[in-house]
Amino acid sequence: MSSDPWGRVDDAGTVYVRTADGEKVVGSWQAGSPDEALAYFKRKYDGLVVEIGLLERRVKTTDLSAKDAATAIGHLREQVDAHHAVGDLDALRARLDKLDEAVEERREERKARKAQQSEEARGAKEQLVAEAEELARSDQWRAAGERLRALVDTWKGLPRLDRKTDDELWHRFSHARSAFSKRRKAHFAQLDAQREEARQRKEKLVAEAESLSRSQDWGPTAAKYRELMQEWKSAGRAQREHEDDLWSRFRGAQDVFFQARGEVFAERDSEQRENLTRKEELAAEAEKLLPVTDLKAARPAFRAINERWDAIGHVPREARPRIEGRMHAVERAIQEAEEAEWRRTNPEARARAAGLTGQLQDAVDKLRAQIDRARAAGNNAKADKLEQELAGRQMLLDQAQKGLQEFGG
Incomplete structure (x- = not known):
């Protein structure tokens, strides 16, 4: 019989290990000497020591999950409890017990940390929902739309909550975005409808203006043209592809009439020259509104200047294209500014610009x-006349290029 502090081999070849609960059978050895049997089962013990040491380091130094750690501990505990090794098995059980405690502490820490992260995520998502619901009521279509898209990206970067809470918050968030999109779509649909209505009204005004262009009933016809001009201004803007052509026809019809009337009333040239001086002053005042940086202020300011302009009367025929071109250029610049926000939010605006x-x-x-x-x-x-027209076109080009730059090109 061979013996060791932690085990022995009896004469029949049975190997025993000593534990706090007494000797336990390790196995039967018939392949060699008793010392070889003890050496073999000691090596198995040493293997368990190494495995437990590795697991201790993994639990201490890595992010091994509590579930995986518990599985590994259970596997090692089964091997220790099977008593197929010779050594201080009670010490190994004690180390495994400490590992269980460490894993449980880690599990509780992770549970607490996860709960805190979940609470923080819930708070962050509630803030996103509150902001989205506020933005859903906004009329700042471009800024609000961009902010909502940024909120979606932020939402995607946050961890998920429990399904019920996450679904409820997402429903509110999604509903706010849908409500905003629906309002924005309705807004621009209404604008499109208004522009179509304006086109139809202006088509009728153009037809009426052209029918009056050959009239020699100077006073009543001039008054009628003023009425038509007021109706034109109140009609609103038509679509871009129609507005310039309609305006050209409308002004052309008036020019035919007022040119004929001017020839008849040549004696009024002095008054018209005085009107020209006054209108040049108003045109200069209007041009100070450019470039348009404060649309809300520029619009009523130009309207007030235009009302004084209309009250002055006609200017000499040869000066009319130049002086009216200056005012029309300012009006167009303001109109372009009014359309800038619409263009920026319209997916086709970049190409049109x-x-x-x-x-x-x-x-x-x-x-x-x-x-x-x-x-x-x-x-x-x-050449001088063309220079005057060029100035107006150049001003429109500058405004268009500025609008195009807002799209990054």
Whole structure:
């Protein structure tokens, strides 16, 4: 029989290990000497020591989950309890018990940390929902839309809550976004409808203006044209592709009439020259509104200037395109500013802005070429007139380029 402080081998080859509960059978050894049997089962014990040491380090130094750690401990405990090794098995059980305690502490710490993180996430999501619900009532279509998109990205970066709470908060959040989108869509649909209505009204005004253009009933017809102009102003803007053409026809019809009347009332030239001086002052006052930086202030200011303008009366026919072109350029700049927000929120605005800029640039280049040809031909009068038209076109081009820059190009 062979013996060791932690085990022995009897004459029949049975190997025993000593524990606090007495000797336990380790196994039967028939392949060699008793010392070899003890050495073999000691090596198995040493293997358990190594495995337990590795697990202790993993629990202490890594983020091993409590579930995986408990599984590993259970596996090692089964091996220790099976008594298939010779050594201080009670000491190994004690180490495994301490590991169980450490894992349980980690489990509780993680549970507490997870609860805190969940509470923080719930608070953050509630704040997102509250802000989204406030934004849903906003009329700042571009800014509010961009902010809502940013809130979605923030939401995605937050951890999920329990399903019921997360679903309830997401429902409120999603509903707020949908409500905003629905209001914005309705707003721009209404704008489109208003522009179509304005186009139809202006088509009728143009037809009536053209029917009056050959009238020689100077007083009543002039009064009627003033009424038509007021109706034109109150009609609102039509779609961009129609507005300029309608305005050109409308002003063209008036020009035919007022040119004929001007020829008949040539004696009023003195009064008209005085009107021109006053309108040049108003045009200069209006041009101070450019560039438009405060639309809310510029709109009523221009309206007030325009009312004084309308009250002055006509100017000499040859000066009319120039002086009216200056005012019309300011009006167009303000109108462009009014449309800027709509363009920025419309997915097709970028392409339209680029197209408009290109068209205006072509028009400016064409006018410059015409001016050069007129100068070269010695037709300075025509060149001067084209220079006046170029100034108005250039101002529109500058405004269009500024609008295009808002899209990052």
